[in-house]
Amino acid sequence: MLRIFSLITISLLFSSVVIYSQDDDLLSLLGEEEHIDYTTASFKTSRVINLHSLENTAPGVMDFKISHRFGTINSGIQNLFGLDNASIRLGFEFGLTPHLMAGFGRSSLEKNFDGFFKLKLLRQSGGKRNMPISVLLFGSTVIKTATFQGNPDANFFSNRLFYTSQLIIGRKFSEGFTLQLSPSYVHRNLVTTAQERNDIFALGIGLRQKLNKRITINAEYIYVPADQLPAGLNNSLSIGFDIETGGHVFQLQLTNSISMVEKGFIAENTASWSNMGIHFGFNIARVFTLWQPKKM
Amino acid sequence: MFYIIVPNKHYFMKNLFIILFCIAGLSTIHAQKYFTRDGFVHFYSETPMETIEADNNKLNCVLDLATGNIQLAALVKVFHFDRALMEEHFNENYMESSKYPKASFKGQITNIANIDFEETEKQPVQIQGTLTIHGVQNAISTQGSLWIVDGKIHAVTAFDIAPEDYGIKIPGVVRDKIAKNIHIDIKLVLQPFEK
Incomplete structure (x- = not known):
């Protein structure tokens, strides 16, 4: 009992x-819930510095970009270290769908008009679907509208066109650190000298490290194999900061590229870091919500 | 030593087992639980400068009728804003959703004993418990109401919270745009939980 x-x-x-x-x-x-956890905010905006980043403008949003590159720092105090001399690009960039963005811009340099698209092919994610990297496809066309230099017999519209195709492959390794590679192909319908090639293959590398929630340090380098560029042209190297203030992202940088379109900053850099022939510059990104994408 | 004299051992044991079975049976009825995986939670912050709002319709909830215990959890990343940039800042700068992926509540309906789970009219409920947001826990108590439609428990509640109570720092430049108190609305339709 x-x-x-x-x-x-x-x-x-x-x-x-x-x-x-x-x-x-x-x-x-x-x-446990079945949920695909897409990696977001790999970069603060759609550019590393000059290179396009892993991030697209969100659907329904227009990103108005005002970018300046000043003259070279080694131009001295008389030119206020280059600030007297500014090259400008105004950009209007649109998020069309969760995977596709497109935009256009106009640069004062060479009076270039550029149009581009960027498509997400793979999105880094965890949870229900594990995808270690993001892959994007980028394409752009530049129309150079400056007064035609050289043989007037070659002054066709097609000879003013430049194309860039790029894959952007990257990973947000941690909350703070993102790394991407940008294998690129630039095609120029017309080059000015026989030493220059019509086709350029290059490899860009870009990274960012968060310093705090709102400030990141970014760097990028674009390697063009030496045999593809004539003497006097240099690979692009840029370092900068992204500062996010709520509605704006300010990107401040030092770079040896004056151009803000791919064909220029990949293959036409005359300035060099070795003699401080570098440019101070900034990109300001301001986003406007134009329409509400359908809820998923 | 403790000893009981029982005239018929088997008789006693038989009764005991009956009693035990009854207890077990009763407890299974009362232990009935209700749940949802797609509860709705909406919050808004309103200042003269800006209205910020977002919603999440993947709120998980389990309610135990026997004890009145109620638990809720929502993934922070699932909150949807009309403006994509707000959503990014919400996750990146304020909620730090990669570090603190979930917001949750663990508590009790304190007046569960007075609630009629057949009643189709709204009945007031008192809720008390611990709200965890951004990794910080705070005791909260609030009111709500509850009613039954087609065997499902409908419940609503609303309350205000202050971001600073949850260690969410708001920098000076945006302080005028984010309300001191964020209003939260919750709507649930709970169905019986069957294993």
Whole structure:
């Protein structure tokens, strides 16, 4: 009989323990949710510095970009270290769908008009679908509208066109650190000298490290194999900061590229870091919501 | 030593088992739980400068009718804003959703004993418990109401919270755009939980 009582007591105790532990975590009854956790905010904006980043403008949003590159720092105090001399690009860039953005811009340098698209092919994600990297496809066309230099017989519209195709492959390794590679192909319908090639293959590398929630340090380098560029042209190297202030992202940088379109900053850099022939510059990004994308 | 004289051992045991079975049976009825995986939570912050709002319709909730214990959890990343940039800043700068992916509540309906789970009219409920947001826990208590439609428990509640109570720092430049108190609305339709 004693045995029965102790059995009952123990079983009652045990059952109350079981009930208690269930109540302590009721939500575990529902199990883990199946959810695709897409990686977001790999970069603060759609550019690393000059290179396009892993980020697209969100659907329904227009990103108005005002970018300046000043003269070279080694032009001295008389030119206020280059600030007297500014090259400007105004850009209007649109998020069309969650995967596609497109935009156009106009640069004062060479009076270039540029149009581009950027398409997300793979999105880095965790959870239900594990995808270690993001891959994007980028394409742009530049129309050089400056007064035609050189043989007037070659002054066709097609000879003013430049094309860039790029894959952007990258990964946000941690909350703070993102790295991307940008294998690029630039095609120029017309080059000015026989030493220059019509086709250029290059590899860009871009990274960012968060310094705090709102400030990141960014760097990029674009490697063009030496045999593809004539003497006097240099690979692009840029370092800068992104400062996000709510509605704006300010990107401040030092770069040896004056051009803000791909064909220029990949293959036409005359300035060099070696003699401080670098440019101070900034990009200001301001976003406007134009329409509401459909809720997913 | 403790000893009981029982005229018929087997008779006693038989009764005991009946009693035990009854207890077990009762407890299974009362232990009935209700749940949802797609509860709705909406918050808004209103200042003369800006209205900020977002919603999440993947709120998880389990309610235990026997004890009145109620638990809720929402993934922070699932909150949807009309403006994409706000959503990014919400996750990146304020909620730090990669570090603190979930917001949750663990508590109790304190007047569960007075609630009629057949009643189709709204009945007031008192809720008390711990709200965890941004990794910071705070005790909260609030009111709501509850009613039954077609065997499902409908429940609503609303309350205000202050971001600073949850360690969410708001920098000076945007302080005028984000309200001191954020209003939160919750709507749930809970169905019986069957294993």
